[in-house]
Amino acid sequence: MSQLTSMYQAVEFIEVNLRQPVAVTDIARAVSYSLYHFCRVFNQVVRHSPYDYLMRRRLSESARDLVETNKTITEIAFDYQFNSLETYSRAFKRMFELQPNQWKKQGQIDERFLMSPLTLAYLKHINQGDSLKPVLAQKKAFYVAGVMTLFKEDDPEEMAKLWEFLGQALAGLANLTTPQRYYGIGWYPEGWLNHGFFYMAGIEIESPDIDETPLVIKKIPSGQYARFIHQGPAGNRNLTLAYIYHTWLPKSGRRLACNLEIETYGPGFPRFDQSKSERKIYIPLL
Numbered sequence: 001m002s003q004l005t006s007m008y009q010a011v012e013f014i015e016v017n018l019r020q021p022v023a024v025t026d027i028a029r030a031v032s033y034s035l036y037h038f039c040r041v042f043n044q045v046v047r048h049s050p051y052d053y054l055m056r057r058r059l060s061e062s063a064r065d066l067v068e069t070n071k072t073i074t075e076i077a078f079d080y081q082f083n084s085l086e087t088y089s090r091a092f093k094r095m096f097e098l099q100p101n102q103w104k105k106q107g108q109i110d111e112r113f114l115m116s117p118l119t120l121a122y123l124k125h126i127n128q129g130d131s132l133k134p135v136l137a138q139k140k141a142f143y144v145a146g147v148m149t150l151f152k153e154d155d156p157e158e159m160a161k162l163w164e165f166l167g168q169a170l171a172g173l174a175n176l177t178t179p180q181r182y183y184g185i186g187w188y189p190e191g192w193l194n195h196g197f198f199y200m201a202g203i204e205i206e207s208p209d210i211d212e213t214p215l216v217i218k219k220i221p222s223g224q225y226a227r228f229i230h231q232g233p234a235g236n237r238n239l240t241l242a243y244i245y246h247t248w249l250p251k252s253g254r255r256l257a258c259n260l261e262i263e264t265y266g267p268g269f270p271r272f273d274q275s276k277s278e279r280k281i282y283i284p285l286l
Contacts, residue, residue, distance in 0.1 A: 004127060006031045007045040008120045010038070011053075015117050018058055019079055024050045045123060047247045053115075056246070059095050060114040062088075066104040073100045095250070108193040115246045125239040131229040132243055139282070141222040144183050145215040146202020150195070156234045159184070159199055166201040169214060181264055184279075185218070188259035223257055225282040230263075233277065237263075244283060257284040 013030040014022070027050055028038035042050045058080040065076045077088035077100075092100050096113065126132055147166050151158065163184075185200040200218065208217050226248070230240040241261070249256075262282040 003041050004045055004123055005120075006033070007042055008118070008123055010042060010050070011046070011118050011123075014050075014054055014057060018054075018061055019081065021081055022054070024054075027054075045127060046118065047126060047243070053118075055091060056095065056115040057117070058082075059092055060116070062092070062100075063096065063103060063114060064109060066100055067107055067109055073104065076100075110193060112241070112245045116242070121236075122239050122242060125232070125236060126243050126247075128231070131231050132240065132248075134226040134228050134248060136285075137225050137227050137282075139220075139222060139225050142220050143205045143208050143217060144185065144200065144202040144220060145205045145217045146183070146200050148198055148200040148202075148216045148218075150197070151199050152196045154238060156237070159201070160234065162199065163201045166203075170203070183220075184263040184265070185220070186261035192259075220260070220262065221258065221284070224285050225262070226252075226254075226285055228281045228283075230279050230281055231277075237279075237281075240281060244281070249283075255286045257286045260284055 010027050010031045013027055017026075024039065025035055028035045031038065033041065039050060042048075042053075046053055048056070062076050062080045065071060065079070066073065069076075071079070073088075074085050077085050080088075082088035082091070089100055092098070092103070096103060098106075147162060147169060149162060181204045183200070183202050183204060185202065187198040187200070189195075189198070200216065202215070202218070205217070208219070226244075228240060228244060228248075230237055260283075262284075264280045264282070
């Protein structure tokens with residue numbers, strides 16, 4: 001049995017025991033590893049220590065319960081094996097930057113910041129090479145022209161249709177030079193959890209002054225960005241984003257500067273059905 005498969009079994013054992021008293025030694029024993037060897041391999045494969053992953057999963061599920069059930073905060077804290085309300089509140093604040101009562105009051109769940117149960121596909125994805133190792137880059141402000149629509153949820157098929165529409169729109173613009181870089185931009189405005197987020201398929205332009213264009217024009221702010229490389233089909237981009245939000249960002253000690261996700265595709269028009277396609281993902285940082 002491979003180490004990756006064993007660690008996935010450990011993840012499944014954790015899921016079954018989120019509401020039960022369980023120690024790291026119990027998890028190691030469940031997959032027939034010594035404690036030392038288990039902690040080393042789990043950290044290497046999952047990119048979290050066993051205890052950190054257990055806590056993040058418990059806190060994420062408790063965050064759902066705060067919004068989706070009528071249980072009190074104290075009941076939820078003890079459901080997920082926290083020995084006091086104070087201990088639970090401190091851990092919750094560290095992960096979500098809100099107290100449990102504040103989270104409950106807002107009544108919304110931003111899935112990007114909840115750690116979902118890890119899948120075998122996810123573990124394979126983050127262990128396929130060094131592509132997810134970020135590079136910090138300072139970017140100047142630039143302009144993107146394209147087509148934009150509102151999405152209620154991440155839908156790769158509908159996004160692909162938007163790119164087809166962009167191709168048709170560009171074909172009708174005789175005064176536009178051949179694009180050198182294409183961008184897919186996700187924008188999560190305030191209140192997006194209720195109304196949805198915007199996704200834009202576009203091209204970089206030198207100036208916002210394009211005569212008689214039917215395209216939407218947006219200015220992307222300057223600042224420091226973390227750049228990741230996603231390899232594989234568009235349908236797997238959520239695996240890369242999950243790693244960014246659930247693992248890299250919390251460990252980096254950084255915060256998002258604004259609610260943007262920026263993808264670049266180089267000079268070729270994006271193809272979303274290619275298993276070996278590559279794109280760069282930029283996340284703005286404070």
